[in-house]
Amino acid sequence: MNQPGTAPARGPDAPKDAVQASASGSAATDPEGDAQIVPEAEFNSALPPLSNDINAPLEPMPLDVTPAQRPAKAVTSSAPVAPVAQSAAQAPITPGTLPAPAPVDPQLAAPLEPLSTFNTVPLQTAADTVDRDAPQIAYDTEVRGLDPLKLTDEFNALSALKEGGGKAANATQVSARAREDEALAVRLMKSLGYYDGTAVSTLEQPAAGTNAKLRAIVSATPGKIYTLGSIELQTGETVPAGLVQRELPLKAGDPIEAARIQGAEANVSLKLPQQGYPFVKVGERDILLDDATWKGAYTLPVDTGPRSSFGQLRTEGDPVFSVEHLNVFPRFEPGQLYDIRLTDDLRQALVATGLFSNISVEPVRTGQPGPDGTEQVDLLVRQSKGPFRSLSGSAGYGTGEGVKVEAAFTHRNLFPPEGALIVTGVGGTQQQGASVTFRRANAGKRDRTVSLLGSVLRQDYDAFNAVTATVSGRISYDSTPIWQKPLTYAFGFELVGTNEQTYDFEAGGRRRRNYGIVALPGQVLFDKSNDLLNPTKGYRLKLNVSPEGAVSDGVRPYARTMIEATGYYPVNDSLVIAGRARAGAIFGIDRDDLAPSRRYYGGGGGSVRGYGYQRLGPFDPEGNPVGGRSINEFAVEARYRFGDFGIVPFFDAGNAYEGTFPKGGNLRYGAGIGGRFYTNFGPMRVDIATPLNPREGDGKVALYISIGQAF
Missing domain, CATH: 3.10.20.310 (membrane protein fhac)
Structure with a gap:
């Protein structure tokens, strides 16, 4: 029997005896096995000479070398060289010669085309192709187990299955959406403390032969709450x-x-x-x-960081305001305990000036000690200048007042700081005029305004026709939406020259008269309501007093007074009952000696609705109102709001009287309903009213459109 062949053990793990045997065996079969094939000296002499210049050009290589030119190879072994086996695909190689180069393809030698000539639109694969006519499957989504946790609505809002609209390309897509909803259900349960909650999804195939849809069911199990x-x-x-x-x-x-x-x-x-x-x-x-x-x-x-108190104001950026003027705005004193609400109030007050494109206020540590163991914190005001000029406009309509359009150009910082120039034009069916106002806002005190006005106005109403020129000045301390104050005031002066047409009872006809008037008006407002533009609870008390002197066929001093009270009672979150009472009186002058434009009139959108503007009070023989020296008004509204809209039924009463003091009787009543659209700057108001005890000449319906509540 033949024995299988063996090979000597080699490698680092081979036994030393085997290695030695192998070495001795090799020596026995190849006595010159360790001899050099080419002696080293001969090898070195055959190398080309090398230059130390690395930048020298390379020597050309010979393209062909004959056998005679080749150096002789030393052969140290006499053993015959075995012939090299050739495959059938190999051509015999003649020693000393190279095969002829293949002919060059002309297309390869041609220059490349510019990249811009190639179509760079990627190929559309079958996976990318969307067939609009491809059939879709319809499915229904059902979620179980989330109703007791009140998470179903939130799940439906975020669900991938719901987002798909009940349609998918295939069942695999439905399954992928269901797996996403599994993870969603688990996240929602964890958000409520159910950290052991699990969710699984299943697809229920419709029964064969029915029109039922595929049903995707996500079942949630909340487990124990943590x-x-x-x-x-x-x-x-x-x-x-x-x-x-x-x-x-x-x-x-x-x-x-x-x-x-x-x-x-x-x-x-x-x-x-x-x-x-x-x-x-x-x-x-x-x-x-x-x-x-x-x-x-x-x-x-x-x-927590250090407990801090207010320090000083700093500023950087565009120098719209100096540090001196910035110190007018804070509602805190240095050393007062830090309160971020006062920092935000400072920033909002600066924004309200309208002079910045960007403004920021942030606390900065100083390391300086403050009172009560606090650290002093400065406020850094970064200013970025904004546009100083603006255009504005408004429009309104009232029965008896007609259409009124007003436009204004304002330069808010013509006389820094905050010295504004305001040019206003008024146009309408019964009013035309223009005015120029110089106004200094935040004059030495926050929300204190000093203004000087000059105006020319033409008015044409049933009560009077007047062309009036006025120069007035006013100092006021006012509430703003940012800072509604419990007590505000205003006082100033008026110089009025007016030419007015009115009915002369002594002459028995209408005539024009000139009046010169000097007035020192003043106002005090005590405000305990919760909102400046749209109050829902609280009350307000306002008193106006204006000592005046009239020059027309003699000098006559007199005083105009008005007191007003409003209250607001919230029945619930949607319904507010609002009420108003107002009474006015003019002392020291007869009605007919008083300029018609300075008398009291009732009726209109801000008075007793349902009656035309200024149509309440005494009439002349021609049927036109002549006004009076006293007035009283009452109003109640039920303000019902739903979202950004509201419905307001209302009832008004009042009248104007010839005598000095108003009377309780002879009231005129109006009722109606209004609509409100609430915006961020106040409600827009549309009121429709009708007089309940009209007189001859009163209309049946009156319409009022304006901005803001009636009171």
Whole structure:
């Protein structure tokens, strides 16, 4: 029997005896096995000479070398060389010769075409092709297990299945959407503290031969709810002690709800800057869940930073306001405990000037000690100049007043700081005029305004026809939407020259008269309402007094007075009952000696609705109102609001009287209904009213369109 062949062991693991045997065997079969094929000296002499210049050009290589030119090869072995086997595809190689080069393809030798000539639109593969006529499958979505957690609506709003609209290319796409909704259901359950919650999705195929749809079902199992087992706050000492714990509205036993915990942490970031800690930083929470007890150990690091007090104002950027004028705006004093609400109030007041394209106010640490162990914090005001010029306009309509359009050009900083020039034009069916106003806002005190006005106005109403020139000045301390004040005031002067046409009872006809009037009007307003433009609770009391003197066929001093009270009572979140009472009186002058434009008139959108503008009060023999020396008005509204809209039924009463004091009788009544559209600058108002006890000449319906509530 033949023995299988063996090979000597080689490698590092071979036995030494085997290695030695192999070496000795090789020596026995090849006695010159270790001899050099070419001696080293001969090899080195055959090398071409090398130059030390690395930049020298390379020597050309010979294209062909004859056998005679080749150096002789030393052969140290006499053993015959085995012939090299050739494949059938190989051509015999003649020693000393190379095959002829193949002919060059002309297309390869041609220059390349520019890239711009190529079509770079990618090829459309079968996967990219969308066939609009490809059939789609319809499916229904059903979610189970989330209703008890009140998560179904939130799930439907975020669901991939719902987003698909009940249509998909195939069942695989429906299945992929269902898997996404599984993860969604789990996330929603975890957000409420159900950390063991699971969700699975299944597809129910419709029965064969029916028109039923494929049904995708997502089933959620919430499991046990996790609650807070312990609460640990990693924070330093505060004043008062335990401030962070007090402002973190969490306690042991509360569910680990994501929204609840995030809201509690946000409360810390909100409340601490209101109580002297402007640099508070809430770190990353850590909640360690215990599967055995279904409780979590809650840890929250809070870096309160230094307790701080207000320091000085600094500024950088475009110098719209100097530091001196900036110090007019703050509602705090240096050394007062820091409150971020006062910082925001300062920023909003600067924005309200309309002179900045961008403005920011941020606290800056100083390292300087303040009172009560606080650190002084300066406020850095970064100013960026905005446009100073603007155009504005308004329009309105009222029965008896007609159409009125007003346009104004304003340069808000012509006389820095905040010295404005305002040019106004008024046009309408019964009013035309123009005015120029110079106004200094925040004049030495925030929200104190000093203004000087010159105007010319033509008015043509049933009560009078007047052409009036006025020069007036006024100093006022006013409320704003940013800062509604409980007590405001205004006082000033008026110089009026007017030419007016009115009915002369002594002459028995209409005639024109010239009047010169000097007035010192003043106003005080006590405001306890909750909103400047759209109050829903509280009350307001206003008193106007204007000592005046008239020059027309003699000098006559007199005084005009008006007192007004409004109140607002919220029945619920949607309904507010609003009421108003107003009474006015003019002392020291007869009615007919008083310029018609200075008398009291009732009726119109801001008075007793349902009656024409200025049509309440005494009439002349021609049927036109002549006004009176006293007036009283009453109104009640039921303001019902739903979203940005509202419906307001109302009832008004009032009249104007010839005597000095108003009377309780002889009232005229009006009623109607209004619509409101609420905007961020106040409600837009449309009222339709009718007089309940009209006189001859009163219309049946009156329409009023304006901005703002009636009162």
